[in-house]
Amino acid sequence: MTSLFIKQIIEDSCQDYDIIVLKGFSPKLITELGEHLLLLDNYIFENGEIVLDRINANSLMLSILNCNSHQKAICTCESLIMMCTQIANLNILNKRICVIDNNFFELYPNPTTSDIPDFDSEAFMDTEGDNALYSAFYSYCICENGMQRIQYIDNYSMNNSCLTVRKLAEPQPLCVQEITQDVTNIRILSTKDNSLNTIFEDLYENMYISEKVFAIETEEVNEERILAFAQACKMFGCPVKLYMISRDLNVSPRQELYELLYKTWGYNSFRDLKIYKDLNVNHDVSTISQGTIIETVIQQAEHAYNGEIDKVNNILLTSPTGAGKSLLFQLSAIYLAEQFGLLTIVVSPLVALMNDQVDGLNYNGVATLNSNKTAADKDSILRGVRDKTINLLYLSPELLLSYSITTFIGDRKLGLLVVDEAHTVTTWGRDFRVDYWFLGDYLRKARRILKYPFPIFALTATAVWDPTGKNDMVFDTIRSLNMDPCIKYIGVVRRDNISFEINMSNISNNYEEKRRALTIQRIREALMDNLKTIVYFPFKRTVDSIVLGDEVKDISSKIARYHAELFPEEKIINAVAFRNGTKPIMCATKAFGMGIDVSDIREVYHHAPTGCLSDYVQEIGRLARDPQIKGIAKIDFSTKDFRYIRKLHGLSAIKPYQLMQVLKKLMAIYRINGEKRNMLISSSDFNYIFPLSTPENVDQNLKSCLLLISNDLLNKLRFHALIVRPKSLFSKCYVEVPLSESKSFYRHNKNYLRHITDTIFILDADKIWNEKYTKYSFPKFKFKLAEGQIFQGYHVQLRNKVTLCLHDDVVKVKNSIIEFFHYAHHFLNEMSSQHHRIDFSTIKSSLPQSYDSLKREQFLETFRMLYTTPNALGGDVAAYCSIFISREGQQTPRESFQLMQSGYENVANLYLTAYDAIINSTEICCYCDTNDNIVKLSEFLNSLGVADYQRQGGDQPAIFVRINNPYYLNMLIRNRSYENDILNSIYEKYRFSERIFTYFFTTPMTDEQRWDFIEEFFLGASEEHLLSYI
Secondary structure, eight states: OOHHHHHHHHHHHOTTOSEEEEESOOHHHHHHHTTTSEETTGGGEETTEEOGGGOOHHHHHHHHHTOOTTSOEEEEHHHHHHHHTTOSOGGGGOOOEEEEEOTTOSSEEOOBSSOOOOTTSTGGGOOSSOOOGGGGTEEEEEEETTEEEEEEOOOSSSSOTTEEEEESSOOOOOOOEEOOSOOTTSEEOOSSSSHHHHHHHHHHHHSOOSOOEEEEEGGGTTOHHHHHHHHHHHHTTOOOEEEEEOOOOOOOOOHHHHHHHHHHHOOSSOOEEEEESOTTTOOOEEEEEHHHHHHHHHHHHHHHHTTOGGGOOEEEEEOOTTSOHHHHHHHHHHHHHHHHOOEEEEEOSOHHHHHHHHHTOOOSSEEEEOTTSBHHHHHHHHHHHHTTSOOEEEEOHHHHHHSOHHHHHTTOOEEEEEESSGGGGSTTSTTOOHHHHHHHHHHHHHHHHHTSOOOEEEEESOOOOOTTSSSOSHHHHHHHTTOOSEEEEEBOOOOTTEEEEEEEOOOOSOHHHHHHHHHHHHHHHHHHTTOOEEEEOSOHHHHHHHHTSGGGGGGGGGEEEEOTTSOHHHHHHHHHHHHTTSSOEEEEOTTTTTTOOOTTOOEEEESSOOSOHHHHHHHHTTTTOSTTSOEEEEEEEOGGGHHHHHHHHHHHOOOHHHHHHHHHHHHHHHHHTTTOSEEEEEGGGGGGGSTTSOHHHHHHHHHHHHHHHHHHHHHHHSSOSEEEEEEOSOOEEEEEOOHHHHHHHHHHHGGGEEESSSSEEEEEHHHHHHHHOTTSBHHHHHHHHHTTOSSTTSOOEEEEEEEEEESSOHHHHHHHHHHHHHHHHHHHHHHHHHTOOEEHHHHHHHSOTTOOHHHHHHHHHHHHHHHSSOBTBTBSBOOSEEEEEEOTTOSSOEEEEEEOOSOTHHHHHHHHHHHHHHOOSSEEEEEEOTTOHHHHHHHHHHHHTSEEEEEEETTOOEEEEEESOHHHHHHHHHHTOOOOHHHHHHHHHHHHHHHHHHHHHHSOOOHHHHHHHHHHHHTTOOHHHHTTOO
């Protein structure tokens, strides 16, 4: 690219602008342009590079204000970013500004003298000294082939009406024809690999390409970068012709696969699956054998093994339950191990599912690794991986995320990584696992660490194909797991040997009692008809109340139960009894489902729907896996059944105000840590935001919030305003020993300790566990450490580091506390005297006019935290209030407080007394026990919005957070205007699901029509189409 060409573009397309900002152009080109146009920041260049510490916002503003309106002026994007940190609105400059974005690059070459670290490296996650100058300008950097490539922070395009952003090559609509000739000699371009980026950058460098014809896949026809490339070629006078191609999914499996199939499973042939040919074109179906899919998987692994990087594709398969999906990756793994010595890792969400698959596989080189294993067991398994006696390794996502990929594979080459039950990746599925959402980032980093792109094979029984994104699960999974480029095998969900028996139960009153009686009646009928049956319930307590109830005592020996809170041994015993028919009725929650392989189930009955339609189809898919038998999906449906789904959603859903509270807390920790952009945070800091959650659920909710915010901001801003990564082990923690033992304790354990004070140390818990306590599992080691049983002969206690910063002086903060309790007692007294509940909305509207919406929300959450949970400041006192939820025909549930006992006046005395005893300055830092009064007091003050606090250490895992754009996040908090589009879409999907369920269950249809309806749903049909189906 020449400066004269850019000069011509500026003269032709930017006549209406005073200032032209050049984003992503080389310093050499910009300085050359400065010979023809006024370069406002010419003082920042040295030897063809930008020197960041020379950028001066005030100098630039003065230059702009003094700029002659008849002369075009240019500057770097770096200078614009710096200027926007100094002035809130560029409109005050009274200049028209155009940013020309060099979209020939996805990531731009580093234009500066600064050495910018790779943001994916472990070293980058060091929280010390991370505020280098580059942090003010760049949100992301990767280092590949000796080159640093950066992504800019965008703090300029919001709220600046005087500024326009235009692409160097503006994407234009394109006419693309289907190819009619042999594709072997035509170069295929894709946004999903490096092929498009390479030719785009060549075009930028040479302003010409000799090739005139390219092929693209049908689903990429309207991709923005494809359209921009075509336009760029036209700009340079070398227009190209693009043809679309469809991928041939039918490849013949090699003979060795048949031999391995017979040797390991005893089968002579592969099963056929019904797969859609190309959903981008039509809904035509083809028959593809398991062997074809296995062959495709192996070919991708071979491409990676042979260094053919541009040929490697990932694979996604959706196919009904019972289609033999586990065989696809197990056989692939065995073949890759025998032929090339390659390892396969399977990421699976449930320990029971891992064990079930391993126990059912006739192969010695397989093992499972989870957090319940001792360090000795772990070492033994990892030795087996390294010496190639273990070739198929099952891992939980949580364990995988806790360590670098090299911890598991050592010097071994990874041939394939499998993500089983991949529907748990999607953000709105009932089985959503937040750690699966982190998995995509982890796998992207793992490929860079290992320096080869091992293929990812993701499998699930149910996933909706919807390219519009409204109800999508397929593309959401691919995007979340960073699986582009991806071969998609989308299976037909229809099961012709499953019929529906849907009855309407118009229960008008005594709903719970009548619903319970109806379910018990159906259980008795199934036993009388000798039908092996799963009865699905939304809650475990309903399972227990029926199975352990007096109404079924006479048949209890025939009923098994299964839910997450049973002991593992009991779950195994019950599953075996159901499988062999000793107990032909299984009453279960969704915990009995994924990967359960029982071929002769004849009936699935739903006490009530437990999720969305895809969850329902997954559950009834347990039926009749033996194609020779018929299965019945039965339900007695009432519109009141949705109370369960609503409650399930209510229990797990993140609330919009919680996202704002998490943002506020993040920025508070950012300030406490001296405005360092890299932070390690603990979920315990955020307890007050989720007052009714267990510690485990707080951790899950916090990760969900952080990822919702991070991904939403990335979608909106097109750069990483917030980077979030889990560090799932509490690898370092604070410990305290008595002064009399301190020197001896340090002398004997100095390899694992770092001094903080004479009695406080930082302990490297992960290191000492691996080196000295391998006989314990890590959870067991943590427990013994917390109980003081690890360091014999020393009185060692785990400690938290608590940092508390008041927003005002000590007296004013105390007055705020008194004000809170004044209004709290007003509402509590009203509940006590009139014996009634008070709605949340009534409390918020009754607070003083001076309270803005955020302060009202803070009051409500603080009230909830103090009075609906046991008060630790006074010991384990029972909660004074309960929360009552009613719907009364409304779409939005009505929440209210109900007083349960007297004595609430003591709470104010306890907190005020603690405040007077502990708080003597506006900043406090101390090391204490988890249950120390300062911890609860700090949570209270933080919730009330009068202080910032951070708690570090204890036994909580850490989460790495990098704040790339503190200016923008602070602006969101100040304006209180943040809406998370991802969360909004999740809520809408739940509402959509309820409407679809109602139509499906209440509209008379034949079995064929119901399967047609389900098929249309899974192929992304619009709501309008579905709700007018019959």
